[in-house]
Amino acid sequence: MEPESLYNLLQLPKEASLPVLEELPQGEKKKYILPTSRKDPRFEELQKVLMEWINAKLQAEHIVVRSLEEDVFDGLILHHLFQKLAGIRLEVEDIALTAVSQRRKLEVVLEAANRSLPAEEPQVKWSVDAIFGKDLLATLHLLVALAERFQPDLALPSNVQVEVITMESTKNGLKSEKSMEQLTACSTDKDPPSKDVFDELFELAPEKVSAVKEAIVTFVNQKLDRLGLSVQNLDTQFADGVILLLLIGQLGGFFLHLKEFYLTPSSPAEMLHNVTLALGLLRDEGLLDHPVSPEDIVNKDAKSTLRVLYSLFCKHKPRGHTDRTPRASPD
Numbered sequence: 217m218e219p220e221s222l223y224n225l226l227q228l229p230k231e232a233s234l235p236v237l238e239e240l241p242q243g244e245k246k247k248y249i250l251p252t253s254r255k256d257p258r259f260e261e262l263q264k265v266l267m268e269w270i271n272a273k274l275q276a277e278h279i280v281v282r283s284l285e286e287d288v289f290d291g292l293i294l295h296h297l298f299q300k301l302a303g304i305r306l307e308v309e310d311i312a313l314t315a316v317s318q319r320r321k322l323e324v325v326l327e328a329a330n331r332s333l334p335a336e337e338p339q340v341k342w343s344v345d346a347i348f349g350k351d352l353l354a355t356l357h358l359l360v361a362l363a364e365r366f367q368p369d370l371a372l373p374s375n376v377q378v379e380v381i382t383m384e385s386t387k388n389g390l391k392s393e394k395s396m397e398q399l400t401a402c403s404t405d406k407d408p409p410s411k412d413v414f415d416e417l418f419e420l421a422p423e424k425v426s427a428v429k430e431a432i433v434t435f436v437n438q439k440l441d442r443l444g445l446s447v448q449n450l451d452t453q454f455a456d457g458v459i460l461l462l463l464i465g466q467l468g469g470f471f472l473h474l475k476e477f478y479l480t481p482s483s484p485a486e487m488l489h490n491v492t493l494a495l496g497l498l499r500d501e502g503l504l505d506h507p508v509s510p511e512d513i514v515n516k517d518a519k520s521t522l523r524v525l526y527s528l529f530c531k532h533k534p535r536g537h538t539d540r541t542p543r544a545s546p547d
Contacts, residue, residue: 245384249353252476252489253378258498262375262399266359269370273300278389284359285352291322294347298329301366311542319348326358332426333361353380356399376400379489381526382472396485402509414506425518432525436534439466450525455516456481457490460524464497467532485513495524503527 253259263284274296281287288294291312299305306328312318316481323344346354353463363370376399384391417425429450437446438461447453454460458479465472477493478486491510498504504527512520 242385242387244346245382247351247353247380250379250381252519253371253380254396255476256376256378256493256494257500258373258376259378259399262271262356262360262376265372266356267361268295269363269367270359273297284355285350288355288359289322289348289350290318291325292318294325294329298325298332298362301362302328302332304328321346321350329358329362331339333365353378353397360399372400373398374507375402375511376461377488377492379485391405394485396488402511414523418519428522429518432522432547434531436525439463441467449518450521451518454521454525455491455514456487457492457513460494460513461490461497463528464494466495467528469499484514498524498527499519501531503531 227387245329253287267281267284270293273279273280274293279293281293281294295306295310296310308321308324308326309317312321326342326344326347334458342351342354347358353449360372363372377396378399380395380397382393384393408446408512417428429482433447440446440459443461443466445459447459457477458481461472461477475492481487488510491513495504495508495510504524506523508520508523513524
């Protein structure tokens with residue numbers, strides 16, 4: 217990140233461009249996934265896992281899915297997948313060539329799928345109209361629900377969230393509202409991960425935590441000096457994800473476009489977007505050995521924040537630097 221970009225850092229983040237909006241009848245609503253969320257590594261990973269799962273299930277039938285958005289809408293894939301998962305046969309035509317017959321086929325498949333899922337799931341996050349309209353958000357909600365119902369051991373990426381904008385057609389024109397939507401459960405809903413050195417440090421040698429924080433803050437400030445930034449409080453200043461993203465870019469030698477994150481986040485959802493993006497970048501580099509929840513960073517959890525910053529320290533510390541991170545001991 218070069219000094220000339222400092223002026224840009226003072227500007228508000230640009231709004232992400234929206235997809236082309238179709239005409240909405242008055243009183244109707246439609247959700248759109250923002251482009252920044254579509255590029256989120258965890259969101260892309262979720263689609264990849266689901267496609268590989270479907271293709272493995274339907275391999276014997278020589279069916280291949282290459283795009284959840286384009287290949288699932290007409291009911292053919294869902295028909296074969298649901299029959300395979302539920303072990304039942306649906307009384308519906310195998311091949312539907314016209315839009316009318318495809319929609320009719322989809323209705324039959326969704327009715328059967330909805331009956332097999334918990335009562336609170338169906339009709340809330342997806343519908344025939346949404347799936348047939350190639351609504352990726354609705355399609356993902358449905359596929360995740362089917363996977364959790366019929367193959368709970370499928371390794372879906374945890375805590376996948378997307379930022380969406382809901383457009384509503386009113387008599388006064390279009391009304392929009394941003395929100396975060398959860399696609400997969402948080403990792404805390406699963407078996408807790410094994411303890412790491414920071415768990416031991418906080419439990420067995422809490423008096424050494426401040427020394428670790430001081431060493432990390434010194435490292436961070438050395439790297440942020442070119443940007444005219446500094447950190448005094450490790451526990452609070454990384455909660456909105458801004459300094460963390462700037463630090464990752466500085467260490468990696470790249471500049472994140474301002475439309476990809478919120479430079480001045482004004483809500484917990486915007487903070488969560490920033491932190492989720494930062495953790496995705498770290499996972500892409502293979503730096504996070506221990507699971508870290510973005511919610512923990514936003515909630516100013518010192519242990520989680522230290523894990524993230526220590527992973528950067530280990531990769532980017534000066535050559536010849538000896539790792540003097542205190543080791544916990546029961547003594």
